[in-house]
Amino acid sequence: MVSYSFPLFFSLCLITLSQLFSLAISSPDQILLSKKKISHNQIPTPPLPILPLPTFSQLKWQQREVIMFLHFGVNTFTDSEWGTGHENPAIFNPIGLDATQWAKTAADAGISLMILTAKHHDGFCLWPSKYTDHSVVESSWKNGHGDVVQELVNAAKDYGIDVGLYLSPWDRHDSRYGYDLAYNEYYLAQLQELLSNYGSVREIWFDGAKGKNAPNMSYYFDDWMAMVKQLQSSINIFSDAGPDVRWVGNENGFAGTTSWSTINRTSLSIGNASIVEYLSTGDPYGRDWLPAECDVSIRNGWFWHKSESPKNLTQLLEIYYNSVGRNCLLLFNVPPNTTGLISQVDVQRLKEFRSAIDTIFSINLAEKCDINSSSQRGGKNGGFGPENVIDSDHLWTYWAPSDGKKNEHWIEFRSNDQGLRFNVIRIQEAIGLGQRIKQHEIYVDDECVAKGTTVGYKRLHRLEKGVVHGQIVRIRIKESRGVPLISSIGLHFDPFWHPHAQLSIQEVAGPNNTQMHHPKEP
Ligand SMILES: *[C@@H]1O[C@H](CO)[C@@H](O)[C@H](O)[C@H]1NC(C)=O
Numbered sequence: 001m002v003s004y005s006f007p008l009f010f011s012l013c014l015i016t017l018s019q020l021f022s023l024a025i026s027s028p029d030q031i032l033l034s035k036k037k038i039s040h041n042q043i044p045t046p047p048l049p050i051l052p053l054p055t056f057s058q059l060k061w062q063q064r065e066v067i068m069f070l071h072f073g074v075n076t077f078t079d080s081e082w083g084t085g086h087e088n089p090a091i092f093n094p095i096g097l098d099a100t101q102w103a104k105t106a107a108d109a110g111i112s113l114m115i116l117t118a119k120h121h122d123g124f125c126l127w128p129s130k131y132t133d134h135s136v137v138e139s140s141w142k143n144g145h146g147d148v149v150q151e152l153v154n155a156a157k158d159y160g161i162d163v164g165l166y167l168s169p170w171d172r173h174d175s176r177y178g179y180d181l182a183y184n185e186y187y188l189a190q191l192q193e194l195l196s197n198y199g200s201v202r203e204i205w206f207d208g209a210k211g212k213n214a215p216n217m218s219y220y221f222d223d224w225m226a227m228v229k230q231l232q233s234s235i236n237i238f239s240d241a242g243p244d245v246r247w248v249g250n251e252n253g254f255a256g257t258t259s260w261s262t263i264n265r266t267s268l269s270i271g272n273a274s275i276v277e278y279l280s281t282g283d284p285y286g287r288d289w290l291p292a293e294c295d296v297s298i299r300n301g302w303f304w305h306k307s308e309s310p311k312n313l314t315q316l317l318e319i320y321y322n323s324v325g326r327n328c329l330l331l332f333n334v335p336p337n338t339t340g341l342i343s344q345v346d347v348q349r350l351k352e353f354r355s356a357i358d359t360i361f362s363i364n365l366a367e368k369c370d371i372n373s374s375s376q377r378g379g380k381n382g383g384f385g386p387e388n389v390i391d392s393d394h395l396w397t398y399w400a401p402s403d404g405k406k407n408e409h410w411i412e413f414r415s416n417d418q419g420l421r422f423n424v425i426r427i428q429e430a431i432g433l434g435q436r437i438k439q440h441e442i443y444v445d446d447e448c449v450a451k452g453t454t455v456g457y458k459r460l461h462r463l464e465k466g467v468v469h470g471q472i473v474r475i476r477i478k479e480s481r482g483v484p485l486i487s488s489i490g491l492h493f494d495p496f497w498h499p500h501a502q503l504s505i506q507e508v509a510g511p512n513n514t515q516m517h518h519p520k521e522p
């Protein structure tokens, strides 16, 4: 005879009672479902996301990695960075302008979005706005019949490249500037022209740049942003405060080593110098998904100057690792010259840059390794195994450890022949389900070779000791929000990387780095 101890007997009764109770309140469907659970092995589902999440357009933006800015206008012809607003429009005469050369340069560099300064602080419009005569209409170019925005749109289309626009809030030419109502109406009228007449616009850029002695006035940002979203459903709005993409807080192309795509928008405002640190790191507790964009010029200035030349390849790679390699987008400014073409030296440098990136990342030594992990969601063949980190999908297939495992998670690559020789490690999170990793470490044969905090869409570590040789590489996730979900890992060899020759921010930014889009006059 089986004898039950009293507490056990009591609890068994309770279980039976509660099952009866749940049967009583379950619908027939629910009963079927719970029977099915018992009788079949169900396919493991994806884990729940951790909010906030990127929107469709933000995800698409993030995958571009490198985009292009084109600073072009009257400043190109006056050899200046900030125009006065008193320029004679006749000086604008780029006789050889060929936007297909711009688009080809971008396409050859693997760039899928080009942003043009439709109007800079000088107020001169690169399209024939009907609300001002300070535009291409009054210029010598094409006898006043030109439209640079249209030429860019046409050329970009031929190369499958998307278009973005910058419309400077600060306008040193228009007499309405300084009068809140009149100027905001003027600005909105121009926004409507640009966003209604040129097809799809994927990014719009707002900044708070303004000279110290400029008239005081308020911009109606809420009205502007609402109008933008109404006219362009898939657009991303860039500004210091989003709502879709945030400024990284400097113009050197260096994001923070900790770089969250999440932040609190309520702590941000446009043109506020006291938030640059917060902009650079983001916020692990942030309520809003607002990833950072790093704007930096390929030259010292933002507009073309005869006296300047592009940064060298070492500088460009430093920028790439510190922006794209830190969960950000790299917005490279490449200014057309007075002929209306991107200088051949810049074209050449961008080609070298793309070819270097392809050389570094086209071979992934991890692909030839045996891969193991601390655990996997749904067990073997559950669909979330560590092998997902070496497939070609860097977003929607991923390694997921099992839930509930409180211990740290790890993934390991074991060479099955002569060993691994590499100096770069790439880690990517499945950000479609939220940014999670807070602390990670990388070991080669039990020796720690790199560690860091956030990962996000892409984290690149160039090894400080240079090339390492080893058999086993283990990535340990020390801390994360929920379980970490890793979509891709790469072990790469970068022939351009020499740790002793690493450049400082100053060496990359140059002696006269001008912060064009922030309250610091060049
Ligand atoms: C600028 O104008 C705003 C209102 O439009 C006002 O609140 C602010 O005090 C003014 N600042 C200066 C420096 O005049």
Ligand SMILES: *[C@@H]1O[C@H](CO)[C@@H](O)[C@H](O)[C@H]1NC(C)=O
Binding pocket: 266, 267, 268, 269, 272, 274, 275
């Ligand atoms: C700048 O940001 C800080 C931090 O959010 C805020 O306290 C301050 O009021 C902001 N200043 C302006 C002028 O918006």
Ligand SMILES: *[C@@H]1O[C@H](CO)[C@@H](O)[C@H](O)[C@H]1NC(C)=O
Binding pocket: 263, 264, 267, 283, 285, 286, 287
């Ligand atoms: C951002 O918001 C979250 C949630 O309200 C809060 O916990 C966190 O402290 C905020 N961050 C900052 C820097 O205020």
Ligand SMILES: *[C@@H]1O[C@H](CO)[C@@H](O)[C@H](O)[C@H]1NC(C)=O
Binding pocket: 337, 338, 339, 340, 341, 342, 343, 344, 345
């Ligand atoms: C602009 O760049 C193009 C292409 O390299 C070149 O042919 C042209 O001479 C340049 N114009 C000036 C003014 O340097």
Ligand SMILES: *[C@@H]1O[C@H](CO)[C@@H](O)[C@H](O)[C@H]1NC(C)=O
Binding pocket: 372, 373, 374, 375
């Ligand atoms: C893979 O890791 C698990 C622990 O998660 C361990 O039990 C197993 O032995 C490892 N397999 C190999 C082939 O190393």
Ligand SMILES: *[C@@H]1O[C@H](CO)[C@@H](O)[C@H](O)[C@H]1NC(C)=O
Binding pocket: 312, 313, 314, 315, 503, 507, 508
């Ligand atoms: C690139 O420029 C930096 C900064 O001027 C310099 O230190 C470095 O030696 C240059 N590298 C090459 C390969 O020219």
Ligand SMILES: *[C@@H]1O[C@H](CO)[C@@H](O)[C@H](O)[C@H]1NC(C)=O
Binding pocket: 300, 511, 512
């Ligand atoms: C830096 O700026 C100063 C002052 O505007 C100028 O005289 C100098 O030529 C600039 N140097 C470079 C390398 O651009």
